[in-house]
Amino acid sequence: MGDSLSTRIEEIECIRYAIDKGVNMIDTAEMYGNGNSESLIGEAIKGYDRESLFIVSKVLPSNAGRNRIFQSCKNTLDRLQTDYLDMYLLHWRGIIPLDETIECMEELKASGKIKRWGVSNMDIDDMFEITHAAKGDQCQVNQVLYHLGSRGIEYSLKPFTDSRNIPTMAYCPLAQGGRLKDKLLKSKSVIKISEKYGVSPIQILLLFVLNQENMISIPKTSKLKHMKENIECLDIILNEEDIELLNSEFPAPNKKVSLDIE
Ligand SMILES: NC(=O)c1ccc[n+]([C@@H]2O[C@H](COP(=O)([O-])OP(=O)(O)OC[C@H]3O[C@@H](n4cnc5c(N)ncnc54)[C@H](OP(=O)(O)O)[C@@H]3O)[C@@H](O)[C@H]2O)c1
Known part of the structure; x- marks a missing residue:
């Protein structure tokens, strides 16, 4: 910007x-x-x-x-x-x-x-x-x-910083508007949950990050329409069933992976 x-x-x-x-x-x-x-x-x-x-x-x-x-x-x-x-x-x-x-x-x-x-x-x-x-x-x-398609930090980095009361600030929470992982926006679980709440798939990506404990999300937008969308969905809270569905398609890591930077 x-x-x-x-x-x-x-x-x-x-x-x-x-x-x-x-x-x-x-x-x-x-x-x-x-x-x-x-x-x-x-x-x-x-x-x-x-x-x-x-x-x-x-x-x-x-x-x-x-x-x-x-x-x-x-x-x-x-x-x-x-x-x-x-x-x-x-x-x-x-x-x-x-x-x-x-x-x-x-x-x-x-x-x-x-x-x-x-x-x-x-x-x-x-x-x-x-x-x-x-x-x-x-x-x-x-x-x-950190975003739904890049959850490597959940394995050991985030537990370590959580244990020291150091919050995580998630950048690229929208997977750069889907450019990083286009498949996220077209995935069955994201689409199903977005239809359930009547919001866009991008909003589900944002809600997934906001759902994490001890985490701050910093989505970027230069478009007023997008800013409105991103703020509008903040009162929706994903429930356990939604998270399980997302986990089934985009599981949390079961081994250490190196930190993603793009
Ligand atoms: N520490 C670091 O090394 C590092 C690295 C990268 C980023 N960051 C920080 O993290 C912030 C966010 O990261 P990011 O910009 O890379 O990725 P992001 O927030 O995941 O995605 C931004 C992209 O999503 C689009 N977007 C936003 N809201 C949307 C909506 N409602 N519908 C459709 N598209 C939407 C934006 O386009 P429009 O502008 O057209 O809406 C933009 O292209 C940056 O601004 C920066 O502050 C930090």
């Missing part, structure tokens, strides 16, 4: 519509559109009570060391036109030692530039290392790919 002038007005309208409907968490990153996504959000949130919003952004691994992270964070705050981030994530693991990034995150916290920090795209070995590092117990979230 934020890359094209022709879609900018609708994107801003989308974000404002969502906030007006009670969505308060917005996910972005310095990488997205090379800062354009953060600038768009900065414009969209103007006039709203900052404390009612929960803004998440991410630092690139190459900027996550002592030399660059403070300037990166400042640039992010400037683009978002805000004084602080509610959550700052290390976008993925690079060559900068995790200890150094954690130390800097804690300094950003102490200076009030960020309220909390977390990580993204970390598998269980990384999470083990992070949670055992000095101040690593301050890690507040792991943002990873």
Whole structure:
């Protein structure tokens, strides 16, 4: 979002519509559109009570060391036109030692530039290392790919982070609108449940993720029509029978698989 002038007005309208409907968490990153996504959000949130919003952004691994992270964070705050981030994530693991990034995150916290920090795209070995590092117990979230067609994290990563009270933030919850796993949207179970509730298959994908304990879902849309659809279905709660049906076609993993990233 934020890359094209022709879609900018609708994107801003989308974000404002969502906030007006009670969505308060917005996910972005310095990488997205090379800062354009953060600038768009900065414009969209103007006039709203900052404390009612929960803004998440991410630092690139190459900027996550002592030399660059403070300037990166400042640039992010400037683009978002805000004084602080509610959550700052290390976008993925690079060559900068995790200890150094954690130390800097804690300094950003102490200076009030960020309220909390977390990580993204970390598998269980990384999470083990992070949670055992000095101040690593301050890690507040792991943002990873998760949707009905990609449930690998359920085997060991999510149980591990759950046991440490670290919530999971699911990216690509809609399987990128079906592009990642087109078969999801055409599957018998998803279609059957969508007909039962009178909603679209995409909404069932979103409800499946929302049904998970200790999980936050961050679907993306630039279209007001889609934003309305995604918000409209939030009061539907899938029951055990629905989940069993989905499990029968898209079972939870029974062995460790490596973390999906697309
Ligand atoms: N940490 C990471 O490494 C990482 C990686 C990828 C993504 N993310 C985060 O996760 C967010 C979501 O991931 P994502 O964008 O890759 O995948 P997604 O949310 O699973 O899917 C987004 C796609 O679904 C479409 N869509 C949304 N609502 C729809 C609806 N009701 N009906 C039909 N299509 C719909 C969108 O198109 P329209 O815009 O046309 O509606 C878009 O093409 C990103 O915005 C980003 O914040 C993080």
